[in-house]
Amino acid sequence: MSFDEPLTTLLVVLLSVLLLARFFQNNQRQKGRLPPGPPALPIIGNLFQLDLKAPHKSLIKLSEQYGPVFTFWFSSFPAVVVCGTEAIREALIGHGHDFSGRYLLPFFEKISDGYGVAFSSGERWKQLRRFTLSTLRNFGMGKKSIEERIQEEAQFLVTSFGDKKGQPFNPNFLVRSATSNIICSITFGKRFDYEDKQFLWLMELVAESARTFSSPWIQDKDDLNSEFFQENLLLTTLNLFLAGTETTSTTLSWALQILAKYPEVQEKIHNEIDDVIGSHRRPAIEDRAKMRYTDAVIHEVQRYIDIAPLGVPHMTTSVVNFRGYLIPKGMLVIPVLSSALKDNSHWESPESFNANHFLDENGCFKKSENxxxxxxxxxxxxxxxxxxxxLFLFLTSLLQSFVFKPVINRKDIDISPASTGILVAPHVYEFYAVPR
Incomplete structure (x- = not known):
């Protein structure tokens, strides 16, 4: 083989790469007047610029160079990435209808096939959303009746923690069971004992057990315009379990880690509980307005853990003229919620846990659009x-009864995420629940 042959091969490869790159550019123009973004490589797009352990951080860093709205290529298909509070609110609220679709990533499509309130779009989503909201309200969401259910469940949770008799334990299962029982009480009309075999089976096979909830609506099968058929109702029920159990229980478990790591924060909440509630009655929602520090801590836990840093993928429902760009219908849109929750221009110490983020100079709770x-x-x-x-009733009920102490040195508790994807997961630790 002559010296010229490998050189010729290299030139052919480079020419092919350039042609493919030009194809990407032309394809991008054909799809609309998309916002600029980092140059994409053939086949892999911009994936080489994505840190798979913390993809949201990679996108936020790119937004510093390309602006709050930019195009990012996931392999061979583009996505419009939206960063920062102002841009996200403009997209999701100002253009709420245009960005209200749900883009079905392969994983979402596999588990849902576009059914259920969380993963549907268009008329199906509208019908299921109205149905879900009305059903939750009918079962007491936002009313005294659901508060009483949570208060009752909180006492079962306190009893279960007390049964550990001061021995170290991982609270995650008990917390998950308690939050799941609230959804069970709404969808199935009953709660379960945490050791009940039926309940354990339910947690493992929730999709099959959810068929019970759909059975009264099968008369709707003859209505071609109705979305109340078995698949939609099953998946909507599953959506409620996943969203209502995992996110809340994870937040509570993470909160206990944070309080064990920072005993001074826990002590302040204990003092506020003693001053407002005392030790002889159950915490109530009306107490929250008087417990400014506790409310601030709960908000800061949610802000700090950043449980869904990329949100859930959106999709444009029509051609959208957004900030001077023409975004086509059916485009994947990623609102990077983390860019608002960790915005260093708004939060004093965005990467640290700091309850003062939600307190004003007078110690009163302050809201934030971020x-x-x-x-x-x-x-x-x-x-x-x-x-x-x-979050308020479970956490205050537990802290009314216990002081949470770590098994290991509190300085060694890592409150950063153990893994990051659509949702983030905390590290796992055991704690002592010491009776107060």
């Missing part, structure tokens, strides 16, 4: 008010 733990706009979490009630 707080997007539940997302924003039309696809905002349907169970936000339920989650807020659970």
């Amino acid at each position: 707080f997007m733990a539940f997302s924003a706009g039309k696809r905002m979490c349907l169970g936000e008010s339920l989650a807020r009630m659970e």
Whole structure:
């Protein structure tokens, strides 16, 4: 083989790469007037620029160079990435209808096939959203009746913690069981004992057990315009379990880690509980307004852990003229919620846990439009008010009864994520629940 042959081969490869790159550029123009973004390579797109352990951080870093709205190629298909509070609110609220679709990534498509309130779009999503909201309200969401269910469940949780008799334990299973029981009480009309075999089976096979909830609606099978058929109702029920159990229980488990790591924060909450509630009655939602520090801590836990840093993928429902760019219908849109929750221009110490982020100079609770733990706009979490009630009532009930102490040195507790994807997961630790 002559010297010229490898050189010729190299030139052919480079020419092919250039032609493919030009194809990407032309394809991008054909799809619309998309915002600029980092140059993409053939086949892999921009994936080489994505840190798979913390993809949201990679996108936020790119936004510093390309602006709050830019195009990112996931392999051979583009996505519009939206960063920063102002841009996210403009997209999800200002253009709420245009960005209200749900883009089905392969994993989502496999588990849902486009059914259920979380993964559907268009008329199907509208019908299921109305149905889900009305059903949750009928079962007491936002009312005294659901508060009483949470208060009752909180006492079962306190009893289960007390049964550990001061021995170290991992609280995650018990916390997950308690939050799941609230959804069980809404969907199935009953709670379960944490050791009940039926309940354990339910947790493993929730998709099959959810068929019970859909059976009253099978009369709708003859209505071609109705979305109340078995697959939609099953998946909507599953959506409620996943969203209502995992996110809330993970937040509570993480909160206990943070409080064990920072005993001074835990002590302040204990003092506020003693001053407002005392030790002889159950915490109630009306107490939250008087417990400013506790409320601030709960918000800061949600902000700090950043449980869904990339949100859930959105999709444009029509051609959208957004900030001077023409985004085509059916485009994947990624609102990087982490860019609002960790915005260093708004939060004093965005990468640290600091309850003062939600307190003013007088110690009063202060709201922030950068707080997007539940997302924003039309696809905002349907169970936000339920989650807020659970977080406050479960946490205050536990702290009314216990002091949480770590098994290891508190300085060694790592409160950063153990893994990151659509959701983030905490490290796992054991704790002592010492009776107060």
